[in-house]
Every structure is written in C-alpha cells, then in structure tokens.
Amino acid sequence: MEKAIEITSLEFEYEKDSKVFSDLSLSIQKGEYVTLLGHNGSGKSTLARLIIGLLEAKSGKIEVFGKELNEENIYAIRSNVGIIFQNPDNQFIGSTVADDIAFGLENHQVPHDEMDSIIKKYASLVGMEDFLDKEPTSLSGGQKQRVAIAGVLAMHPSLIIMDESTSMLDPRGKKEIRDVVKKLRNENKDLTILSITHDVEEAFDSDRIIVISNGKIMFNDVPNKIFEHEKELLNIKLDIPFVYKLRNGLKTKGIDIDSLDEKEMVRLLCQ
Amino acid sequence: MPIKFSHLNYVYSKDTPLETAALHDINLDIIDGSFVCLVGHTGSGKSTLIQHINALLTPTSGSVDVNGIKVMNKKDKKGFLKSLSKEERKHQNIKEIRKNVGLVFQFPEYQLFEETVLKDVSFGPKNFGFSDEEAIKKAKESLKLVGIDESLYDKSPFELSGGQRRRVAIAGIISLNPDILILDEPTAGLDPQGSNEMMELFNILYKNGTTIIMVTHDMDIVIKYATDVIVLKKGDIILECKPHSLFLNDEILKELCVEEPKPISFAKDLIKNGMKISLENVKDTDTLIEEICKARVKYE
Numbered sequence: 001m002e003k004a005i006e007i008t009s010l011e012f013e014y015e016k017d018s019k020v021f022s023d024l025s026l027s028i029q030k031g032e033y034v035t036l037l038g039h040n041g042s043g044k045s046t047l048a049r050l051i052i053g054l055l056e057a058k059s060g061k062i063e064v065f066g067k068e069l070n071e072e073n074i075y076a077i078r079s080n081v082g083i084i085f086q087n088p089d090n091q092f093i094g095s096t097v098a099d100d101i102a103f104g105l106e107n108h109q110v111p112h113d114e115m116d117s118i119i120k121k122y123a124s125l126v127g128m129e130d131f132l133d134k135e136p137t138s139l140s141g142g143q144k145q146r147v148a149i150a151g152v153l154a155m156h157p158s159l160i161i162m163d164e165s166t167s168m169l170d171p172r173g174k175k176e177i178r179d180v181v182k183k184l185r186n187e188n189k190d191l192t193i194l195s196i197t198h199d200v201e202e203a204f205d206s207d208r209i210i211v212i213s214n215g216k217i218m219f220n221d222v223p224n225k226i227f228e229h230e231k232e233l234l235n236i237k238l239d240i241p242f243v244y245k246l247r248n249g250l251k252t253k254g255i256d257i258d259s260l261d262e263k264e265m266v267r268l269l270c271q
Numbered sequence: 272m273p274i275k276f277s278h279l280n281y282v283y284s285k286d287t288p289l290e291t292a293a294l295h296d297i298n299l300d301i302i303d304g305s306f307v308c309l310v311g312h313t314g315s316g317k318s319t320l321i322q323h324i325n326a327l328l329t330p331t332s333g334s335v336d337v338n339g340i341k342v343m344n345k346k347d348k349k350g351f352l353k354s355l356s357k358e359e360r361k362h363q364n365i366k367e368i369r370k371n372v373g374l375v376f377q378f379p380e381y382q383l384f385e386e387t388v389l390k391d392v393s394f395g396p397k398n399f400g401f402s403d404e405e406a407i408k409k410a411k412e413s414l415k416l417v418g419i420d421e422s423l424y425d426k427s428p429f430e431l432s433g434g435q436r437r438r439v440a441i442a443g444i445i446s447l448n449p450d451i452l453i454l455d456e457p458t459a460g461l462d463p464q465g466s467n468e469m470m471e472l473f474n475i476l477y478k479n480g481t482t483i484i485m486v487t488h489d490m491d492i493v494i495k496y497a498t499d500v501i502v503l504k505k506g507d508i509i510l511e512c513k514p515h516s517l518f519l520n521d522e523i524l525k526e527l528c529v530e531e532p533k534p535i536s537f538a539k540d541l542i543k544n545g546m547k548i549s550l551e552n553v554k555d556t557d558t559l560i561e562e563i564c565k566a567r568v569k570y571e
Contacts, residue, residue: 237464
C-alpha cells in the first residue's frame with residue numbers, strides 16, 4: 001500500500017542541545033485518518049511544520065508520498081499537502097469568503113472563468129455556499145476554519161494536516177469541523193488526514209492514534225486500545241474519554257462493568 | 272464589591288452604517304464571592320458585557336454599579352455627579368474600579384511585552400503606584416501562585432511555552448489582588464491537565480473570597496465550579512440559573528448547541544432507569560462514581 005508519510009530517525013532541535021526529537025520514526029498510509037495526540041509542548045506541532053518543510057530537520061528522513069523532503073522536492077510536496085492552522089483569524093487573507101478560497105487558485109494561475117465553479121463547489125462542500133460575499137468579521141471562528149478548509153481542498157491536496165484547528169473554536173465550531181472532516185472522509189477515501197490535537201473525544205473519530213510525549217512515540221494504536229492506558233495518559237497531561245474513566249473508577253470501588261457503551265453501562269448498573 | 276447592571280444598553284459604532292446593538296436592557300446583580308459563568312454563542316454579547324465591569328466600555332445608556340461606583344457614559348455620569356455631594360463625588364473615581372477589577376482577555380499571552388517575566392508581571396503594580404520593591408514582591412507572589420518556577424523569572428516571556436505564557440499573563444492581573452476577577456475563556460487551547468490546573472488556581476482565588484466572572488464554552492467547567500450561570504443570546508440575558516438547572520433545560524441546551532457534561536447525561540439516564548441518585552451532587556466523573564456507590568449500598 002502507498003505510504004502518505006514515512007519518517008525515519010528524525011532528529012530536530014530549536015536550540016543547541018535541547019532536542020525536540022532525537023530518533024523519531026513513523027509512517028502513515030494513504031487514505032488513513034491519524035491523530036497525533038500530545039500535551040502542549042509535546043512536539044506535535046513541530047512535527048507538522050517539519051513535514052511541510054517550514055522547519056528543517058537536523059538529521060533523518062521525511063518522505064511524503066514517496067518523495068523525500070529536500071530543497072528539490074519541497075514545492076512538489078507542498079503542492080500536495082494542505083494545512084489548517086489553529087487560529088482562524090491568522091489564516092483568513094481574502095476580503096470575502098470567495099476571495100479567500102480564490103487565493104490559492106490565483107497563485108496557481110487557474111484561469112478566471114474556471115475559478116467561479118471551483119469556489120462554489122468547495123464552499124458548498126463545507127457548507128459555506130451562502131456566505132461567498134461575506135467579510136471575515138461577520139463570520140464565526142468555525143465558519144472561518146471551514147473557509148480555510150475549502151481553500152485547501154480547492155488545491156486538491158492528497159494530505160491534509162489539521163494543526164489544532166478546532167482548539168480555538170466554541171462547541172458549535174468544533175462540531176462543524178468534526179462533521180466536515182467526516183464528510184470529506186466519506187467523499188474521498190484516498191484523502192489522508194493527519195490531525196494534531198489534545199482533544200480525546202475528537203481523537204476518537206480517527207483510524208489510529210499516535211501519542212507523543214517529550215518527542216517520543218508512547219503509543220501507536222487504534223483508539224479503543226489507546227485509551228486502555230489511563231495512568232500513562234494522565235501522567236503525560238492527557239485525558240481519557242468519559243466511558244473509560246467511569247468504568248475504571250467504578251472498578252476501583254469494586255463495581256465491575258464490562259462495557260464501554262453508555263446505554264449498556266446504564267442497564268448493567270440499574271439491574 | 273457587588274455589581275449591579277441597570278437597564279444597560281450598548282450599541283457599537285453608533286450613528287454609523289455599521290451600527291449594531293450588542294446589549295439590550297441588561298439588568299443583573301452579581302453578589303460578592305460568587306463564581307459566575309457566562310455562556311452563549313460567539314457574538315451573543317458576553318465579551319461586551321464583561322468589558323463594562325471595569326469600564327473599558329461605557330454604556331450607551333443605563334449603568335453598571337461596581338461597589339457604589341457608577342460606570343455610565345460621559346453625559347449621564349455628569350448629570351449623576353451633579354446630584355451628589357462633594358464628599359460623595361470623591362468616591363466615583365473609575366480608577367478605583369480598574370484597580371479592583373482584574374480583566375483577563377482571551378489569549379492573554381499575546382499581550383505580554385516586557386523583556387523578562389518578572390518585569391512583565393510587576394508592570395501592573397508599578398502602574399498603580401507601588402514602589403519597585405513592592406511591585407517585585409507582588410509579582411513574585413502571584414508568579415508563585417500560578418506555578419511559574421523562579422528559574423523562569425529572568426527569561427523573556429517569548430521563550431516560554433504557550434501554557435506558561437498564559438500563566439504569566441494571568442499573574443500580571445492577579446498581582447493587583449483584585450476583588451473581582453473577570454476571565455474570558457481562560458482555558459481555551461490548553462491541554463486537559465493545563466486546563467485543570469488553571470481552573471484549580473481560580474478555584475483557590477474564589478475560595479479566598481475573590482468574585483470570579485468567567486466566559487466559557489466548557490460545560491464541564493460550568494457544572495464543576497460555577498455558583499451561577501448567565502445565558503446570553505443576541506445581546507439579551509435569556510436565563511439566569513444554578514448550574515444544575517441549566518442541564519435540566521433541554522431547550523436552552525439545544526439553543527446553546529452544547530452537550531451536557533457526560534457525567535450529567537449519564538446520571539440522568541441512571542435516574543430514568545430507576546437508580547436513586549441526586550443529580551445536584553454530580554459535578555464530575557468522580558462525584559458520579561460516589562453517587563453510584565451510595566445508591567448501590569442502599570439497594571443491598
């Protein structure tokens with residue numbers, strides 16, 4: 001199977017002798033939805049910046065869709081990768097929603113008469129088709145992030161990196177983005193998504209979770225397995241979903257509930 | 272320092288084409304020592320409301336009374352001052368409010384500016400007339416309270432991590448020992464443990480008598496810490512209640528587009544299925560487990 005990302009023995013430091021990564025290796029398959037989970041300062045955003053070449057590794061190899069990240073390949077790789085950052089206000093550059101989505105298209109010299117239909121297509125994919133003439137000030141954070149996603153999709157990336165793109169949003173905004181991501185996955189099975197977050201409920205949506213702490217991979221597994229490690233996750237400042245916390249807590253009080261389904265748990269408890 | 276909003280209206284960009292009414296006829300009492308959470312969608316007027324409490328905004332009409340000092344627009348305040356005796360007028364200085372009401376904006380870490388952490392935190396006390404020595408002492412106390420290690424005092428704030436920067440920014444505000452602390456989404460963007468630690472800090476201040484007014488979208492915070500909840504919608508207060516009543520009000524929950532905290536919805540399901548637990552005692556997963564244990568003991 002084709003690999004979307006392949007990282008081998010990556011080493012990186014911002015300052016001399018304080019390594020963020022000393023020997024990191026991981027791989028992500030094409031079409032996979034992977035969450036990189038870690039606390040503030042764990043190195044997860046640094047990793048995203050390394051993958052798109054905004055930062056340069058000290059040693060090691062990063063391959064994106066089989067191409068090694070180097071000076072020669074960097075633009076080819078970037079044209080295939082879209083990234084959504086954390087702050088909705090820092091990535092809205094157009095004066096209207098339509099202008100913002102058009103920005104990348106203009107940079108790639110897409111003919112003007114084709115642009116309109118492309119803009120409409122992706123605006124409606126993220127549910128923003130009624131806002132094309134709106135200015136950024138009249139949009140909520142969630143709406144701005146959806147526009148950022150539309151702008152990225154219009155460039156047909158094979159890989160989308162979401163760098164804490166919901167952490168500054170209110171509950172409605174978070175839900176909007178989660179729904180859009182689910183929709184994208186359904187429409188295009190080949191699209192690879194790498195989501196960086198510390199929101200465990202959001203991480204639950206993905207195919208696989210990679211837990212990072214102090215620049216090292218601590219766990220790399222499907223969500224169900226990951227959250228069995230309550231102690232370790234709490235130790236590295238993360239949380240576990242409610243059902244796990246409840247089941248484990250009841251167990252220490254001598255109440256064994258062998259289920260992680262809320263309804264079933266209620267039934268067993270009320271017997 | 273009780274706070275009283277009376278018939279407060281606020282209009283942004285009045286008499287321009289961009290005129291927007293942000294708050295309508297707000298009447299609200301906040302009593303000393305309460306922990307109030309303000310909830311509502313983006314654009315509901317939460318931030319506009321809190322900025323009136325330390326007079327960063329003045330009402331288009333109406334007033335906010337903070338411990339007897341009235342925040343009003345210039346014209347109204349002039350008329351009000353005329354009605355007072357000379358002695359009473361002395362107690363109407365807005366600067367007193369600024370000293371006693373600390374306001375922490377959203378993402379306060381973007382407002383750090385000094386060369387070192389210690390200088391940044393002592394800026395506030397110095398500005399309010401404390402000597403260098405006293406200001407440094409206050410800064411050190413509040414840095415200790417927010418859990419910033421001494422080894423970081425002489426570092427540039429920009430060398431710190433995001434979570435540390437936020438603590439430093441908050442230390443800058445609490446170094447003035449405000450009686451009222453207003454926080455606009457203080458935990459946004461923090462990891463779960465960072466968020467818990469931050470909330471425990473505010474809880475300590477609350478237990479020491481500080482009135483806490485917090486804008487938040489996090490219902491887990493509301494249920495665990497708030498004494499009172501105020502729900503805003505398009506510039507109106509649509510509900511004032513105790514945290515638990517908020518989660519019994521399905522209509523409001525739907526309006527707010529929030530899910531109730533998981534321990535609450537689980538407890539409700541248990542009650543529906545016949546378990547005898549009291550919802551008011553459920554504040555988080557731990558208290559839910561305690562309640563379940565109590566109910567099970569009663570059964571047996």
